Amino acid sequence: MMIRTLCAGLVAAMLAFSASAQQPIVIKFSHVVANDTPKGHAADFFAKKAAELTKGKVKVEVYANSTLYKDKEEMEALQLGAVQMLAPSLAKFGPLGVKEFEVFDLPFIFDNYAELHKVTQGPLGQRLLAKLEPKGVKGLAYWDNGFKSFSANKPLKTPADFRGLKMRIQSSKVLEAQMRALGAIPQTMAFSEVYQALQTGVVDGTENPHSNLYTQKMHEVQKHMTLSDHGYLGYAVITNKKFWDGLPADVRGQLEQAMKEATAYANKIAKDENDAALEAVRKSGKTQIYTPTPAERLALKKATMKVHKEMESRIGKEIIEEVYKETDFDPTKL
Ligand code: LMR
Numbered sequence: 001m002m003i004r005t006l007c008a009g010l011v012a013a014m015l016a017f018s019a020s021a022q023q024p025i026v027i028k029f030s031h032v033v034a035n036d037t038p039k040g041h042a043a044d045f046f047a048k049k050a051a052e053l054t055k056g057k058v059k060v061e062v063y064a065n066s067t068l069y070k071d072k073e074e075m076e077a078l079q080l081g082a083v084q085m086l087a088p089s090l091a092k093f094g095p096l097g098v099k100e101f102e103v104f105d106l107p108f109i110f111d112n113y114a115e116l117h118k119v120t121q122g123p124l125g126q127r128l129l130a131k132l133e134p135k136g137v138k139g140l141a142y143w144d145n146g147f148k149s150f151s152a153n154k155p156l157k158t159p160a161d162f163r164g165l166k167m168r169i170q171s172s173k174v175l176e177a178q179m180r181a182l183g184a185i186p187q188t189m190a191f192s193e194v195y196q197a198l199q200t201g202v203v204d205g206t207e208n209p210h211s212n213l214y215t216q217k218m219h220e221v222q223k224h225m226t227l228s229d230h231g232y233l234g235y236a237v238i239t240n241k242k243f244w245d246g247l248p249a250d251v252r253g254q255l256e257q258a259m260k261e262a263t264a265y266a267n268k269i270a271k272d273e274n275d276a277a278l279e280a281v282r283k284s285g286k287t288q289i290y291t292p293t294p295a296e297r298l299a300l301k302k303a304t305m306k307v308h309k310e311m312e313s314r315i316g317k318e319i320i321e322e323v324y325k326e327t328d329f330d331p332t333k334l
Contacts, residue, residue: 026061027084029084030068031086032065035062047061049257065192066191079135081240090234091104099315102174105175106315119323136240141262143270145211148233149209149227150228151205167185168197168203174311212233
């Protein structure tokens, strides 16, 4: 009897052990945009690759559209370890105390993706990610979204058109300065709240890459949009450093590989997805799309260039100059 009880106990213990050995490591990946966006697709791609390469040892659960956390909360949740991965916009690292990422928000600093990649895929990009580590955060990669358009319920062609408009921005002091330089009134707001704020008139307008505008249906509540390409919006994929460093080395290596493949995928689809979203906005007929003339775009550039100087003390003059050098940007030549 005694032996039988002992054996049963042993079998139960063994079963419990093997069940726990098979429990996958769960990575909660929270983000604020729709699934059908460059970031949404890249996060889903990463989840699939991670399962494949770790042979099921890791399960990435993607929570899109702010279903788990909004902008500010998700940063706190990552530091506390309540989620393991995020991909916030580069404009959202100021509240964490890493203001240098706001260099990516400077108006007109990048003309195209190729210029941007010189920074994100070069030594400066790596140095910026390293600045996250003292905050308990590890930067894994840069994922593209795209170049922003302005939108509002009136046409936005000249700086004068912006005067007095309440414009929603992400939590970046550079974007705040950019809107002020145009005479607008910047309003920082979580992404999940923008549609309603536009609909109810809490704000008059905003700026976004087309994929964000379209998937949040902002075009339904914005009558005009200007293809200004005045600034870039993209992401840093980040994880909780303690969690990452505590992973078994082989699993971490497989996840690094999955991230590498997801990054190549993200950066390949971003432009096409934004182009497709712009087409969908055009087809909807709800928003008038305006392409500024070179002279109009230059006027917007001239009005906002002072932000580069103004933000030197916040971002670091040497960081701004390093970007200029990488991209052959000459602020004195307009
Ligand atoms: C925004 O708040 O407008 C963007 O950062 C949203 C996003 O993640 O693309």
